[in-house]
Amino acid sequence: MPISLRAPCAVVLCAATLAMQASRAQTVYKCTVDGKVSFSDMPCPAGAASATTLAVPAAPAADPAAASDLARQRKEAAKLEKARHQREDQDARAADKAAQAAAVQRKKCGKLKLNKQWADEDVRRASVPKLDNAKLRAKRAGEALALECPQ
Structure with a gap:
């Protein structure tokens, strides 16, 4: 992933994680069974030595x-993605143009070799x-071939 997109993605991930944690805020039970302390979202079993209900603070506003x-970062990420797509399209057009020019050159060289x-x-x-x-004609044909198609 490009470095320019890491920060916006990290912020989106953190915001989503906080939203998930806030929605899952539940009662937490602290139980002591056989001298071992455990925390659970289920009430303590009947044989627990001590059972405490812990207050979970409300999610911050x-x-x-x-x-x-977040909206600004999403907008920036969309702008960066659009710029990347434009660069990719431009690179593809340049590659097509270069391939076409190479094909024309190969055809021209083939014709000169035949001559x-x-x-x-x-x-x-x-x-x-x-x-x-x-x-003289053979010499000139060789010179034209050497000039247009160096090997």
Whole structure:
């Protein structure tokens, strides 16, 4: 999880935990049986040496600042998530564009390699009077290939 989202998530988790604890506030019983003290939400058994009902303090009133702080943090988390989605979309578009450019380059290199291959074949099949022209075409095809497709 990104560091920028940890604090808002931690606050939400703490608020939820406090809300759950406040809703579960019940009577607590302190029982002493055979010299051992135990605490329970059930009344003490009949054979308990001592039984005490502990008063549970009322849950504190909701802090209005906490609610506004939570709302602000949720809004900030939503803004950060939206920014992350925008970055991911932008990165995906850039990757698609790069892949498309690479495909165009591969196609161009393939065409230049084929032209070089044909020019080399023309040199091998050329008659003596046309040999110099064929060699020049093969040399230029090789130079174009080397320029556009360095390997």
